[in-house]
Amino acid sequence: MQHSEAADIFNKDVERTTWHDETLWWVRQKRDKVAFQIPEWELLRETASQIKNNVLSNLHDYLVSFEEQAIRNGVKVHWAADAAEHNQIVLSILRENNINSLSKSKSMLTEECHMNEFLSHNGIDVIDTDLGERIVQLRQEPPSHIVMPAIHLKKEDVSDTFHEHLNTEKGNNAPQYLTEVARHHLREKFLERKLALTGVNFAVAETGEFVVCTNEGNADMGAHLADVHIACMGFEKIIPKREHLGVFLRLLARSATGQPITTYSSHFRKPCEGQQMHIVIVDNGRSTQLGRKDFRNSLKCIRCAACMNTCPVYRRSGGHSYHNAVAGPIGSILAPNLDMTKFADLPFASTLCGSCSNVCPVKIDIHDQLYKWRQVLVQSGHAPTVKKLGMKAMNFTFSHPAAYQLGGSVGRKIMKALPFLVNNGMNPWFKNREMPEPPSESFRDWYKKNRKK
Amino acid sequence: MSSRESILSKIKASQPEQRALPGLTGLNLQVDSVFQKYREVLTSIGGTVVEVRSFDEIKAFIKSEYNTSLRLITTLPELADIAETGWLEADPHSLSDVELTIIRGVFGVAENGAIWLTENEMGQRVAPFICQNLAIIIQKENIVADLHLAYERIGNEENSFSTFLAGPSKTADIEQSLVLGAHGSRSLVVFVL
Numbered sequence: 001m002q003h004s005e006a007a008d009i010f011n012k013d014v015e016r017t018t019w020h021d022e023t024l025w026w027v028r029q030k031r032d033k034v035a036f037q038i039p040e041w042e043l044l045r046e047t048a049s050q051i052k053n054n055v056l057s058n059l060h061d062y063l064v065s066f067e068e069q070a071i072r073n074g075v076k077v078h079w080a081a082d083a084a085e086h087n088q089i090v091l092s093i094l095r096e097n098n099i100n101s102l103s104k105s106k107s108m109l110t111e112e113c114h115m116n117e118f119l120s121h122n123g124i125d126v127i128d129t130d131l132g133e134r135i136v137q138l139r140q141e142p143p144s145h146i147v148m149p150a151i152h153l154k155k156e157d158v159s160d161t162f163h164e165h166l167n168t169e170k171g172n173n174a175p176q177y178l179t180e181v182a183r184h185h186l187r188e189k190f191l192e193r194k195l196a197l198t199g200v201n202f203a204v205a206e207t208g209e210f211v212v213c214t215n216e217g218n219a220d221m222g223a224h225l226a227d228v229h230i231a232c233m234g235f236e237k238i239i240p241k242r243e244h245l246g247v248f249l250r251l252l253a254r255s256a257t258g259q260p261i262t263t264y265s266s267h268f269r270k271p272c273e274g275q276q277m278h279i280v281i282v283d284n285g286r287s288t289q290l291g292r293k294d295f296r297n298s299l300k301c302i303r304c305a306a307c308m309n310t311c312p313v314y315r316r317s318g319g320h321s322y323h324n325a326v327a328g329p330i331g332s333i334l335a336p337n338l339d340m341t342k343f344a345d346l347p348f349a350s351t352l353c354g355s356c357s358n359v360c361p362v363k364i365d366i367h368d369q370l371y372k373w374r375q376v377l378v379q380s381g382h383a384p385t386v387k388k389l390g391m392k393a394m395n396f397t398f399s400h401p402a403a404y405q406l407g408g409s410v411g412r413k414i415m416k417a418l419p420f421l422v423n424n425g426m427n428p429w430f431k432n433r434e435m436p437e438p439p440s441e442s443f444r445d446w447y448k449k450n451r452k453k
Numbered sequence: 454m455s456s457r458e459s460i461l462s463k464i465k466a467s468q469p470e471q472r473a474l475p476g477l478t479g480l481n482l483q484v485d486s487v488f489q490k491y492r493e494v495l496t497s498i499g500g501t502v503v504e505v506r507s508f509d510e511i512k513a514f515i516k517s518e519y520n521t522s523l524r525l526i527t528t529l530p531e532l533a534d535i536a537e538t539g540w541l542e543a544d545p546h547s548l549s550d551v552e553l554t555i556i557r558g559v560f561g562v563a564e565n566g567a568i569w570l571t572e573n574e575m576g577q578r579v580a581p582f583i584c585q586n587l588a589i590i591i592q593k594e595n596i597v598a599d600l601h602l603a604y605e606r607i608g609n610e611e612n613s614f615s616t617f618l619a620g621p622s623k624t625a626d627i628e629q630s631l632v633l634g635a636h637g638s639r640s641l642v643v644f645v646l
Contacts, residue, residue, distance in 0.1 A: 023629055038564075040480050050475040057472045060465045079457040131635060132626035148626065155628045175630035183636060190636070191546055217582050217622040217637025224579035225545055235460070240474060242607070246600040247477065249617070250564075260494055260565035261600075261619050264582075264637070270613035272578060283460045291467035 003349040007317035021315040028309040030258025049363035052300035062205035069208025073270045075277045083113035101125035105219035107199030111325035129218040144319030147305040196222030200233035209269040213262040230278045236299040251361040255304040289337045300362045307356035329356035333369040344382040347373035412438045482599040487563040495566035498620035500641040523552035528576040545579040554584035560595040567619035571612040587638035
């Protein structure tokens, strides 16, 4: 389903759409409040952007250095060219250790690779341990937001889901109560699971360490209680030096949720005695994106979701409408790289207002890239037929003055004499809008008349 | 060709021209009193700062504020009379019934309320996470203004595991309502000596 169709369905529940819109805008305002408390904020963004530019131009050497250090630290490093290889690597580590269940803390990469589905087909039980992710997992839905996975749900929905799966009191919607139940439910899982999988926020080339940020503490509870820890990362998570963590950790949580820092920013360097630690470095289209001059900057992303929280289209269409692991403006420039046909609609799901680029902590030119993707997609024949015909008609009209004048005059007459021909559901402009009063004459006619005077 | 080689060669062929690393000067946060700022920020994220002059005051606070009939653990010999100290080699799973963990922190960060902990301070990696409540002791002079100074201070230390810990565990995943005590500790008290 195209973004616009899914958004139509989302908007049918007016009250919920308004709530979604306002809640995300509130998160955006929290971001502003903490950002404005830091006078050097803009310099921080610029510095982060320049560090990431340096990373893109040295990825090869940084990855080699990271691997070398990680191996020296006693960590096993794996490389996956695509999603299938990533999933296979995780499965083989499970099989080697005779383990058939794992606890997972948030990793958008494993969503991108559809790892849960693959593992469960192979008889592995995967438990998501981030509260929001657990909620959507129980509902068999994907996350709708990369930082707040269940932001599309109301507490009544969560209460119903927990009543069905975790035996909570029917109708008890108190977030405190529901969270407490999840705490007990997941604590059992942390204590019994022998393998924990986490994502990676930053991987340091200089030291081979990686940093995982959570507020709940689920990554730490999982990793420190398991015999095997697997950390999965897209290769763009690399940063050059440890001191650069200072820049990124100052920006990440402030941009994401308006917090000064996440509760836990854990630096994993060596496995515990008797524990195994694995890192899976994944490409899955990233090296292709790196080669696209106009779009490679999307690899600077640190997954804070500020661009989603501020986006008027995301806020009023919901994350699921983007039918991709990463939704919103950043998802719309990452997705077409993976599949131009499947995701041709996403770069059009934007007003190009530029708010995303203004809040991005690493200064990705998001709205410019959305605009550029539109051109690439149309030129390579991926635009929908209606859009193609429309563009052709518009091109013809604008390049033939006579056709333009005729069209304008006919249009004005129709709007005056037969308004129902335009004021109906067939006309997308009429949705949620009144059509303007037709002017009695065009500017051209007016100019001709008045010029003579 | 292995995936490693093919990924790396593709990257080498695609990566853009060299861009220099920026300096990190001019980024520091100006703070009048790092202790005041630390207290203000930690309080705002759900933690509590308690100023103390001695370990006796820490013990008195713990006896009055926590249920001492439950399991208390510490890495500090000074607190051996009120909390267990013999758990360092135990199976980490056996810490699941800990009510309160009391450890030292290396230093605090005023701008975000975080405390730097390494495996040395934790005793066991899971100790500051698995407990119901957490108390960390830091010296008043060991608070830096911002994260840049924090990493300067950490330098090239080779810690197997370390963390910045800021406040109690929390979540807002249900309708953005903030709830303290997601999976980690429900509360955090920072004793400032």
